[in-house]
Amino acid sequence: MSRLFRSLLDLLLPRTCGGCGRVLALDEELVCPSCLRSVGREKLRNWECNPYFARLDAHESLVRVGAFAVYVRDSIAAHLVQRLKYGRHHELGLWMGMWAARELQPTGLFAGVDALVPLPLTPRRLRWRGFNQSEKIAEGMSKVLGIPVRTDLLRRTLDRESQTHFHADRRRQNAALAFEATDVDVSGKHLMLVDDVMTTGTTMLGALRALEGNADTRFSVFVFAWTPLG
């Protein structure tokens, strides 16, 4: 896009920062420099031993579990995720995936991963939102890492949002049933499941359960942001 055209467009339709909502300058893309600096990063960086790893690790097939940012109420990471999901801002998802992949690649989080597997939405939710936010994040990661995105391995069967009235125990059971693996053979592969946010790990656990029936498949997990587990 030419600079003149962009400046005309900015006048007519001011672009705002995905983190704080401030109007962006001509040369700023999607997120302002101040938000870029102040997004709360996950400093832990021990992807093979952390509270989420412990929560998801039921089998020996889990390799690494990691996140880019820390998700707390009203944080910049939370604003980015909300704008991506509810503002239907899918370009932001690509950008978030690229950003996280670039910064975390040197930590070894993605080493040896054969495919990125975004957690699918139910068909109903996908129609409503128009895109899968986790798939956009995975696509952004793929551009940086050169690891393919696979959307043909996992299907969503139950609608998580429609079962909020269930008791917590029942919800946990349902989460395990909410995904099913397709009949694509993934034995011997190292799959990285990708989601936007992890707050309890229940949904992710459901996805892992669905896939782990495959012999000698290894798994890693990446989320853009997670809530700190106490």
Ligand SMILES: [Zn+2]
């Ligand atoms: Zn900002």
